[in-house]
Amino acid sequence: MRVKPLLENYETEAFFDEAFESDSSTCRPSYTETVDFFRGLTPDRMQASLRSLERTFLKQGVTFTVYSDGQGTERIFPFDPFPRIIPADEWSHLDRGLRQRMKALNMFLADIYSDRRILKEGIVPEYLVKTSKHYRAEFAGLKLPHDTYIHICGSDLIRDAEGRYCVLEDNGRCPSGVSYMLENRVAMKRTFPDLYRKLKVERVSSYPGELLKTLKSVSPRPQDEPVCVVLSPGQYNSAYFEHTFLAQQMGIEIVEGRDLTVENERVYMHTTRGLVQVDVIYRRIDDDFLDPHFFRADSTLGVPDLMKAYRAGNVNLVNAIGTGVADDKATYAFVPDMIKFYLGEEAILPNIETFLGSRDDDLKYILENIENLVIKAVDEAGGYGMLIGPMASKEECADFRARVKATPRGYIAQPVISLSRHPTFCEDGIEGRHVDLRPFILTGEDTVVVPGGLTRVALTKGSLVVNSSQGGGSKDTWVLRDGE
Amino acid sequence: MLSRVAENLYWMSRYIERADNLSRLVIAHQNELLDATSSLTASSHEWHPLLEVTSMGDEDSKEDVVTYMVSSEENPDSIVNCVFQARENARAVRDQISEEMWIEVNSLWLDLKQIDPNDRSRHEKICEMATRSALLFRGIEWSSLPRTDVLAFVQLGGYLERADKTSRIVDLPHFLPDQEVSSAWNTILRACSATAEHRHRYGGEVDAANASSLLLFSATFPRSVRYCVHKVDELLHQISGTKSGDYLNEAERSTGALLARLNFSGVEDIGRMGLHDYVDSIQVDLNNIGWELAQRYFLLRKEAPPASAEAYITSRMRAQQQQQIEEQQQQ
Numbered sequence: 001m002r003v004k005p006l007l008e009n010y011e012t013e014a015f016f017d018e019a020f021e022s023d024s025s026t027c028r029p030s031y032t033e034t035v036d037f038f039r040g041l042t043p044d045r046m047q048a049s050l051r052s053l054e055r056t057f058l059k060q061g062v063t064f065t066v067y068s069d070g071q072g073t074e075r076i077f078p079f080d081p082f083p084r085i086i087p088a089d090e091w092s093h094l095d096r097g098l099r100q101r102m103k104a105l106n107m108f109l110a111d112i113y114s115d116r117r118i119l120k121e122g123i124v125p126e127y128l129v130k131t132s133k134h135y136r137a138e139f140a141g142l143k144l145p146h147d148t149y150i151h152i153c154g155s156d157l158i159r160d161a162e163g164r165y166c167v168l169e170d171n172g173r174c175p176s177g178v179s180y181m182l183e184n185r186v187a188m189k190r191t192f193p194d195l196y197r198k199l200k201v202e203r204v205s206s207y208p209g210e211l212l213k214t215l216k217s218v219s220p221r222p223q224d225e226p227v228c229v230v231l232s233p234g235q236y237n238s239a240y241f242e243h244t245f246l247a248q249q250m251g252i253e254i255v256e257g258r259d260l261t262v263e264n265e266r267v268y269m270h271t272t273r274g275l276v277q278v279d280v281i282y283r284r285i286d287d288d289f290l291d292p293h294f295f296r297a298d299s300t301l302g303v304p305d306l307m308k309a310y311r312a313g314n315v316n317l318v319n320a321i322g323t324g325v326a327d328d329k330a331t332y333a334f335v336p337d338m339i340k341f342y343l344g345e346e347a348i349l350p351n352i353e354t355f356l357g358s359r360d361d362d363l364k365y366i367l368e369n370i371e372n373l374v375i376k377a378v379d380e381a382g383g384y385g386m387l388i389g390p391m392a393s394k395e396e397c398a399d400f401r402a403r404v405k406a407t408p409r410g411y412i413a414q415p416v417i418s419l420s421r422h423p424t425f426c427e428d429g430i431e432g433r434h435v436d437l438r439p440f441i442l443t444g445e446d447t448v449v450v451p452g453g454l455t456r457v458a459l460t461k462g463s464l465v466v467n468s469s470q471g472g473g474s475k476d477t478w479v480l481r482d483g484e
Numbered sequence: 485m486l487s488r489v490a491e492n493l494y495w496m497s498r499y500i501e502r503a504d505n506l507s508r509l510v511i512a513h514q515n516e517l518l519d520a521t522s523s524l525t526a527s528s529h530e531w532h533p534l535l536e537v538t539s540m541g542d543e544d545s546k547e548d549v550v551t552y553m554v555s556s557e558e559n560p561d562s563i564v565n566c567v568f569q570a571r572e573n574a575r576a577v578r579d580q581i582s583e584e585m586w587i588e589v590n591s592l593w594l595d596l597k598q599i600d601p602n603d604r605s606r607h608e609k610i611c612e613m614a615t616r617s618a619l620l621f622r623g624i625e626w627s628s629l630p631r632t633d634v635l636a637f638v639q640l641g642g643y644l645e646r647a648d649k650t651s652r653i654v655d656l657p658h659f660l661p662d663q664e665v666s667s668a669w670n671t672i673l674r675a676c677s678a679t680a681e682h683r684h685r686y687g688g689e690v691d692a693a694n695a696s697s698l699l700l701f702s703a704t705f706p707r708s709v710r711y712c713v714h715k716v717d718e719l720l721h722q723i724s725g726t727k728s729g730d731y732l733n734e735a736e737r738s739t740g741a742l743l744a745r746l747n748f749s750g751v752e753d754i755g756r757m758g759l760h761d762y763v764d765s766i767q768v769d770l771n772n773i774g775w776e777l778a779q780r781y782f783l784l785r786k787e788a789p790p791a792s793a794e795a796y797i798t799s800r801m802r803a804q805q806q807q808q809i810e811e812q813q814q815q
Binding site: 058059234235236240244245247248253254255256258259269270271272273300 | 485487572575578590591784806
């Protein structure tokens with residue numbers, strides 16, 4: 001019996017494919033070795049590798065938790081072993097674009113919480129900032145180390161039909177997924193060592209060290225050896241694995257709210273030998289849950305009076321309070337204007353064309369064309385609160401039309417971008433599936449973009465939703481070293 | 485070390501030890517029943533003494549006692565729930581323990597869930613896996629944990645739980661009908677992995693006085709109450725840096741007092757009080773030690789600490805549930 005080789009009848013169809021030209025058979029230069037390698041593997045061998053990969057992830061507890069069934073079931077984040085490959089020149093373009101964007105976003109936040117120049121000059125409408133759900137007027141005037149608000153950003157990039165990289169959104173609150181980038185790499189190196197060595201891939205393992213350096217650089221007591229901690233909601237959080245993973249890799253404590261206490265506007269952790277002062281908190285808890293005396297009173301995840309210590313400048317939070325304005329999807333539309341305003345440059349990475357519900361002309365357009373647009377709630381994440389017009393039923397469209405009409409400020413619309421596709425292991429061999437890319441950008445005293453990122457893949461045929469909570473998986477992302 | 489981390493390490497280890505001891509007891513008792521009756525299906529009342537000995541309750545209403553002890557979800561101390569708790573505690577400190585230790589505890593939990601609920605030898609399998617895994621756990625503990633408070637709190641939990649369980653198992657005769665008492669000592673020795681040691685010391689005949697002396701007062705047998713309390717005493721002093729014989733906190737004082745009692749006691753002291761009352765007094769002391777060390781090392785937070793040992797256990801469970809609930813709200 002003849003075993004069908006992998007990739008025999010691969011079809012790019014009408015999409016931009018990461019690995020193949022539009023004729024479906026000519027391989028892009030950066031993918032040659034990888035495609036040859038997978039062509040040489042029998043499906044049986046491949047299946048065996050897949051199974052051993054899955055078992056490894058589960059045993060090590062590389063999992064996330066899904067609460068939709070009410071019980072909280074642990075699942076492994078589905079992993080696809082066909083790596084996404086980015087040539088060096090493409091990466092340096094992304095690297096420059098992301099740095100520029102981070103700089104502008106941090107200047108924007110420092111500005112709106114101090115002089116408000118950009119609002120006074122009417123570049124960004126003031127009401128947009130004021131009505132943003134995550135705007136924290138009460139923290140205006142706070143002076144943060146290096147004027148950095150977003151220390152850790154995970155911006156989502158996609159490629160359109162021409163293969164152009166665009167920014168889909170900026171995650172400036174508590175972006176997650178970086179542990180998968182690191183664990184995926186470990187798994188890939190173990191499973192396909194020969195292929196990996198042949199390609200000369202940039203390392204991602206420097207991330208935890210860079211993260212710790214970033215945390216230390218924004219300590220309010222930089223002269224001493226700062227005490228940094230990871231603040232987690234605890235082991236029932238869906239990203240708990242990531243919290244412990246990062247704490248362990250950085251060699252710092254992972255704490256929960258109940259481990260911390262505030263006295264004299266200083267934050268301390270309870271140890272078996274007494275109280276130890278904490279300088280920098282990498283918090284993986286949303287603003288709302290951080291301090292029951294200041295935000296939600298019913299939260300037990302947070303630390304009472306933490307905000308007093310923060311305002312007194314005795315502790316720094318990573319990311320800062322109030323960064324959510326920058327990842328409001330309506331603010332997103334103004335990032336190219338911010339880049340021009342603060343840096344006098346054109347945006348290196350373009351935005352997706354965005355229609356704001358809050359602008360009258362746009363609103364009219366959205367309501368008339370809802371069937372052809374993607375509608376997003378401005379303050380939702382994780383693929384929730386979203387409508388993909390062409391794939392939605394009449395009722396769903398009507399429902400969203402009513403919602404947009406009721407609260408126009410709460411919604412934006414974008415044309416449907418057919419994300420690029422990438423060869424992916426599926427039931428019947430390797431097929432094209434839509435992907436995006438989340439690189440991680442660190443900013444403290446300096447800005448660092450670790451060469452790599454989390455490539456998320458929509459495993460369901462035809463689907464454009466890559467979120468792990470909605471049936472997405474991930475791939476290792478290989479940035480090739482320059483000149484090789 | 486964070487108080488919460490110390491607490492999780494301690495409870496992880498206690499639950500592993502608890503699962504292990506219950507498993508040994510179930511297997512040993514089943515083995516004895518096979519000899520005593522000709523039928524394979526032991527009737528429920530024959531298992532009730534085990535419920536009482538382990539303080540899991542004495543209600544007659546529990547139809548299937550073995551299932552209740554081994555795999556029931558309603559029983560917070562069933563073997564499967566102990567493994568679950570050990571794993572939850574391990575998960576909360578997985579950055580503190582070795583990779584090998586986490587994988588062992590996590591694998592045991594995943595493997596237990598894989599067992600077919602209709603498998604007729606399911607209970608035996610669970611018990612064997614739990615016991616085997618506990619041995620591996622202690623090996624991993626010894627060979628991979630740093631010689632710091634990490635190892636100290638793990639061992640503290642293990643020895644304190646083991647002392648408690650050995651003392652309870654020794655008390656099994658109290659809950660048996662008279663005609664079964666003499667053969668019970670086989671079960672007891674077996675449940676404490678002490679059969680060979682007893683034979684080695686005293687020859688072939690199993691004797692209540694010898695057996696209880698071995699399990700309560702031996703200075704060298706690793707599951708004897710005296711040995712375990714001696715280790716607890718050593719570990720508490722190591723953690724606080726106090727010199728042996730002295731004490732800095734209530735936990736150290738109580739442990740020292742109990743150890744002195746065990747060091748200078750023998751079977752004749754049991755005779756005066758009766759075995760049941762004697763081990764009962766030991767258990768009261770062990771509970772105190774656990775509660776005092778929790779107050780000294782774990783419960784240092786601002787909010788009012790729980791008022792008693794029982795309230796402490798319930799409050800830990802409640803904190804877990806509260807976190808789960810808020811987590812869902814946040815999503």
